[in-house]
Amino acid sequence: MNDVPAPSKRLTRSSVRLLLGGACALAITVTSMVVATTAQADLSGPPGTTLKAAAERSGRYFGAAMGADRLNDSGFLNIASREFDMMTAVNEMKPDATEPNPGQFDFSRGDAIYNWATQRGMRFRGHTLAWHAQQPRFWGSLSGSALRQAMISHINGVMAHYKGKLYAWDVVNEAYAENGSRRSSNLQSTGNDWIEVAFRTARAADPSVKLCYNDYNIENWTYAKTQGVYNMIKDFKARGVPVDCVGLQTHFTGGSSLPGNFQQTLSSFAALGVDVALTEADVTNASTTQYAGLTQACMNVPRCVGITTWGIRDSDSWRGNENPLLFDRNSNPKPAYTSVLNALNAASTTVPGTTTPPPTTPPTSAPPTTPPTTPPTTPPTSEPPTTPPPTGQPGGCTATYRTVSSWNGGFQAEIIVTNGSAAISGWTVQLTMASGQTIQNVWNGTNTGNSGAVSIRNASYNGALGPNASTTLGFLANGSSSTAPGNISCATA
Ligand code: G3I
Numbered sequence: 001m002n003d004v005p006a007p008s009k010r011l012t013r014s015s016v017r018l019l020l021g022g023a024c025a026l027a028i029t030v031t032s033m034v035v036a037t038t039a040q041a042d043l044s045g046p047p048g049t050t051l052k053a054a055a056e057r058s059g060r061y062f063g064a065a066m067g068a069d070r071l072n073d074s075g076f077l078n079i080a081s082r083e084f085d086m087m088t089a090v091n092e093m094k095p096d097a098t099e100p101n102p103g104q105f106d107f108s109r110g111d112a113i114y115n116w117a118t119q120r121g122m123r124f125r126g127h128t129l130a131w132h133a134q135q136p137r138f139w140g141s142l143s144g145s146a147l148r149q150a151m152i153s154h155i156n157g158v159m160a161h162y163k164g165k166l167y168a169w170d171v172v173n174e175a176y177a178e179n180g181s182r183r184s185s186n187l188q189s190t191g192n193d194w195i196e197v198a199f200r201t202a203r204a205a206d207p208s209v210k211l212c213y214n215d216y217n218i219e220n221w222t223y224a225k226t227q228g229v230y231n232m233i234k235d236f237k238a239r240g241v242p243v244d245c246v247g248l249q250t251h252f253t254g255g256s257s258l259p260g261n262f263q264q265t266l267s268s269f270a271a272l273g274v275d276v277a278l279t280e281a282d283v284t285n286a287s288t289t290q291y292a293g294l295t296q297a298c299m300n301v302p303r304c305v306g307i308t309t310w311g312i313r314d315s316d317s318w319r320g321n322e323n324p325l326l327f328d329r330n331s332n333p334k335p336a337y338t339s340v341l342n343a344l345n346a347a348s349t350t351v352p353g354t355t356t357p358p359p360t361t362p363p364t365s366a367p368p369t370t371p372p373t374t375p376p377t378t379p380p381t382s383e384p385p386t387t388p389p390p391t392g393q394p395g396g397c398t399a400t401y402r403t404v405s406s407w408n409g410g411f412q413a414e415i416i417v418t419n420g421s422a423a424i425s426g427w428t429v430q431l432t433m434a435s436g437q438t439i440q441n442v443w444n445g446t447n448t449g450n451s452g453a454v455s456i457r458n459a460s461y462n463g464a465l466g467p468n469a470s471t472t473l474g475f476l477a478n479g480s481s482s483t484a485p486g487n488i489s490c491a492t493a
Contacts, residue, residue, distance in 0.1 A: 059354025
């Protein structure tokens with residue numbers, strides 16, 4: 001179904017209870033394991049009478065977002081447990097909530113929502129790890145490599161807590177401007193590669209969870225912002241940057257509405273080899289035609305895996321005065337609910353990998369081996385084999401290594417390249433990784449090799465250094481940091 005193995009397995013109710021019992025006995029903070037089911041598609045079955053049942057017919061999910069303040073709202077909880085099989089926290093897993101102070105993580109409110117949802121068989125989308133908004137206050141006083149490092153540490157810290165427990169993470173949220181270029185932000189100012197560093201960090205932190213890019217106003221295929229995001233995903237897939245899914249927020253509210261080419265947008269992203277999902281749907285006045293249309297578009301694209309509404313009742317919405325959701329303030333389903341339900345039940349495509357294969361006669365010969373679909377988790381080596389070795393001009397530049405932080409099984413390193421007395425247009429650092437150390441991703445440079453003898457060449461934007469100027473690159477590596485990489489040298493290009 002996907003480029004990464006789905007974290008969840010189909011479990012019976014009794015095995016779910018057993019797992020929950022075991023988890024409680026261990027008294028861990030996140031009390032549930034991944035207990036939710038991955039729907040097995042069956043379009044021949046009876047129509048679903050709830051949103052989740054109707055979505056599951058085609059192997060999809062129907063999700064909602066909830067804040068921790070809804071955990072005491074029985075009206076909300078009743079609908080949530082009856083109708084939805086995927087949950088997202090509205091604010092409680094955002095960077096300001098999960099890391100209020102450097103290295104001090106707070107998962108209490110996120111865990112409360114996670115536990116409530118997964119104990120009822122729902123899966124969970126994590127939202128979000130890196131965003132220009134709702135950042136920890138201390139990020140505001142950081143910039144450059146310090147902010148880059150804070151982002152990496154944040155991703156590692158949060159993903160370690162939820163490792164193996166989530167369906168997907170919105171790794172990066174809303175990084176594009178309306179004109180299709182990168183949104184200017186403190187994160188963008190750390191270097192254009194901040195998004196791919198976030199994704200590579202995320203993959204190394206939890207290889208089992210889908211890694212999504214999430215944004216709004218990317219529903220219209222001809223819109224500049226849609227094209228900007230599309231080109232980034234295309235580039236990432238071409239270069240092996242680990243991205244599994246694109247979340248289209250689908251806020252048809254405040255002036256924007258369902259574009260006629262929405263399905264083309266979904267299928268175009270899917271054709272790049274990623275899942276697509278509608279992650280924050282709401283529609284001004286809950287137009288039945290727009291809700292039916294957005295649902296049909298998803299149902300027509302096999303890799304459109306599910307729809308999430310941003311809240312459940314109009315009273316839960318961030319734009320409640322527009323009454324944009326499927327349930328009214330008295331918890332009653334609105335006409336838009338019926339239009340969505342009908343469109344889910346009318347699905348004619350299923351999510352790849354969710355259909356139980358028909359019984360087959362035993363093969364008489366060995367089945368053909370299929371190539372693995374999992375993308376490489378390490379960046380491809382980018383230097384052609386014919387690249388001449390660095391010349392190592394004496395006095396050109398020097399490289400200083402330090403381990404920034406380490407954890408069980410990995411570490412983050414920084415190398416400062418300092419130029420000599422004459423301006424240069426490029427540099428290459430060489431080093432020898434110690435036994436068992438493997439570089440996972442590099443920023444502010446491009447590596448050739450990731451274990452043993454490694455060289456790291458300047459990125460396009462930091463090769464030119466004036467006399468005595470310096471620049472910093474970094475990398476994440478698997479393995480122990482107890483022995484530092486050796487033979488570190490620098491050569492000008
Ligand atoms: O918790 C405080 C409360 O103590 C204080 O009295 C009150 C005063 O305004 O603010 C409360 O915090 C608010 C928080 O929501 C919790 O309700 C913040 O001001 C408010 O800015 C915050 O808004 C959230 C918004 O993201 C912030 O960007 C919305 O709830 C949340 O629905 C919204 O979600 C975003 C997605 O993450 C990304 N896509 C767009 C979507 C809608 O804006």
